Amino acid sequence: xxxxxxxxxxxxxxxxxxxxxxxxxxxxxxxxxxxxxxxxxxxxxxxxxxxxxxxxxxxxxxxxxxxxxxxxxxxxxxxxxxxxxxxxxxxxxxxxxxxxxxxxxxxxxxxxxxxxxxxxxxxxxxxxxxxxxxxxxxxxxxxxxxxxxxxxxxxxxxxxxxxxxxxxxxxxxxxxxxxxxxxxxxxxxxxxxxxxxxxxxxxxxxxxxxxxxxxxxxxxxxxxxxxxxxxxxxxxxxxxxxxxxxxxxxxxxxxxxxxxxxxxxxxxxxxxxxxxxxxxx
Amino acid sequence: xxxxxxxxxxxxxxxxxxxxxxxxxxxxxxxxxxxxxxxxxxxxxxxxxxxxxxxxxxxxxxxxxxxxxxxxxxxxxxxxxxxxxxxxxxxxxxxxxxxxxxxxxxxxxxxxxxxxxxxxxxxxxxxxxxxxxxxxxxxxxxxxxxxxxxxxxxxxxxxxxxxxxxxxxxxxxxxxxxxxxxxxxxxxxxxxxxxxxxxxxxxxxxxxxxxxxxxxxxxxxxxxxxxxxxxxxxxxxxxxxxxxxxxxxxxxxxxxxxxxxxxxxxxxxxxxxxxxxxxxx
Numbered sequence: 001x002x003x004x005x006x007x008x009x010x011x012x013x014x015x016x017x018x019x020x021x022x023x024x025x026x027x028x029x030x031x032x033x034x035x036x037x038x039x040x041x042x043x044x045x046x047x048x049x050x051x052x053x054x055x056x057x058x059x060x061x062x063x064x065x066x067x068x069x070x071x072x073x074x075x076x077x078x079x080x081x082x083x084x085x086x087x088x089x090x091x092x093x094x095x096x097x098x099x100x101x102x103x104x105x106x107x108x109x110x111x112x113x114x115x116x117x118x119x120x121x122x123x124x125x126x127x128x129x130x131x132x133x134x135x136x137x138x139x140x141x142x143x144x145x146x147x148x149x150x151x152x153x154x155x156x157x158x159x160x161x162x163x164x165x166x167x168x169x170x171x172x173x174x175x176x177x178x179x180x181x182x183x184x185x186x187x188x189x190x191x192x193x194x195x196x197x198x199x200x201x202x203x204x205x206x207x208x209x210x211x212x213x214x215x216x217x218x219x220x221x222x223x224x225x226x227x228x229x230x231x232x233x234x235x236x237x238x239x240x241x242x243x244x245x246x247x248x249x250x251x252x253x254x255x256x257x258x259x260x261x262x263x264x265x266x267x268x269x270x271x272x273x274x275x276x277x278x279x280x281x
Numbered sequence: 282x283x284x285x286x287x288x289x290x291x292x293x294x295x296x297x298x299x300x301x302x303x304x305x306x307x308x309x310x311x312x313x314x315x316x317x318x319x320x321x322x323x324x325x326x327x328x329x330x331x332x333x334x335x336x337x338x339x340x341x342x343x344x345x346x347x348x349x350x351x352x353x354x355x356x357x358x359x360x361x362x363x364x365x366x367x368x369x370x371x372x373x374x375x376x377x378x379x380x381x382x383x384x385x386x387x388x389x390x391x392x393x394x395x396x397x398x399x400x401x402x403x404x405x406x407x408x409x410x411x412x413x414x415x416x417x418x419x420x421x422x423x424x425x426x427x428x429x430x431x432x433x434x435x436x437x438x439x440x441x442x443x444x445x446x447x448x449x450x451x452x453x454x455x456x457x458x459x460x461x462x463x464x465x466x467x468x469x470x471x472x473x474x475x476x477x478x479x480x481x482x483x484x485x486x487x488x489x490x491x492x493x494x495x496x497x498x499x500x501x502x503x504x505x506x507x508x509x510x511x512x513x514x515x516x517x518x519x520x521x522x523x524x525x526x527x528x529x530x531x532x533x534x535x536x537x538x539x540x541x542x543x544x545x546x547x548x549x550x551x552x553x554x555x556x557x558x559x560x561x562x
Contacts, residue, residue, distance in 0.1 A: 049412070049504035111403070124391070130411040130455075131447050156472045165457055166412050173466070174411075177445055180470035182477070185454070189461035191437045 005254040007262025032276035035064040035090040040070035045096040055265035067256035080097045092118035092272035118271035132178040142172035144263035160197045162186045163206035205240035213241040221249040286535040288543025295547045302335035313557035314343040316371040321351035326377040336546035373399035373553035399552035413459040423453035425544035434460035441478045443467045486521035494522040501532040
């Protein structure tokens, strides 16, 4: 049976260094604060928001939600966004996306202060992740995958990333290359994804299709990370990996729920502390 | 024996559409112009500059060289750069890099008008290439590789990119993903590069090491593109591929010189025309 990579364990490890960093900041008179900007009331957003608020409360880091109605006027939204972005009290901004189509999301992404862009949506940070530079912010989910793998030597290992989204697959591939892994990016047009995954040391599923990664995609040595968050017809959370079939056949596996998803808010917190440190340096 | 993919043939094909686009622009009263900004007199830069000027002369597109001494003062350089960047007469800017360390290259890259950034160095364009968006500018060399492969179906094909630089390897990997190829990024820490390349449909060598890609890296079906430009001790140009050994064993191969390198200036021209079109729309 595989070693189960529990997100709670990674989060607990991270908590120690987060608390130390928070203490250092407070000693310098800095009160780190996250601004969460939400337009509308999508259930996914509300659920993530609850998780983030709980994590920040647990860590003792301030977080404030700025809620806008679904039909907010563009000029109102932009002027308020700019005000939050410019506020000296707010060190990091999490914007729930996608925005309603009426609002120019590209413009928001370009306008956010790169040092407050704790979920890595500004082109400056996207370019830094692409280039493998360390001083930018990667999106929280792929960064959480890397935290889960903090204790695993990746240099020279083969990694199959299944999925090519800008939220997970592409940035994750680059974070893996930065750790000197040999990365293959698989996607819907890939012909032999199962074969590629089976031959890889590490497999990451970031597809958004419940149970698509079956036991045909793994081998005994596989380390499997599941980034999928799918809700089945009974309202239960399911990953992209067919866990029951895969877990007995691999060396390590992250579950859903309780895997990567339990680490993203810790990454968010670490980004807010880094932002606060950089902005007040 | 392999089909030799001659850069001149791709350049000739591109010339037709470039001339049509140029005619359209001139009919609208637009005189496209490239500004080449060079600090110092590095032989590589001068050689590329000569090639670019010859190509632009052949196509009837204006190009002007702005030369700065190696020891130019930072404030002087930045104010002149800003002036060229702001000039309505200049539609595209090619900046030779790396700049001398005294000059803040990052600042220049962030400051260049994204629509004039015809060699894709601004974070906005880097992020667009990363995301697979079509409305940005990719760096000319990886874009030239894609032009060489314009007639080759890449969807579902496996591509091995050897090299992970921001000038070739990384952007090329993303341009390949955009064409729906399954891409593996290999680099110095990859353990079985030969094996990965041998199994791939397309192999691109972008390493900067003369002759490193030997016949052990290819199979009969391989399509091999050589991006290497290395000068041997006799002053001859050599690619990253051991051409004499590899050519008889693969299906298609691009030579050095006369391969990808002969297409980059055509890509540069196409980017300048697109920039001129966008800037005057």
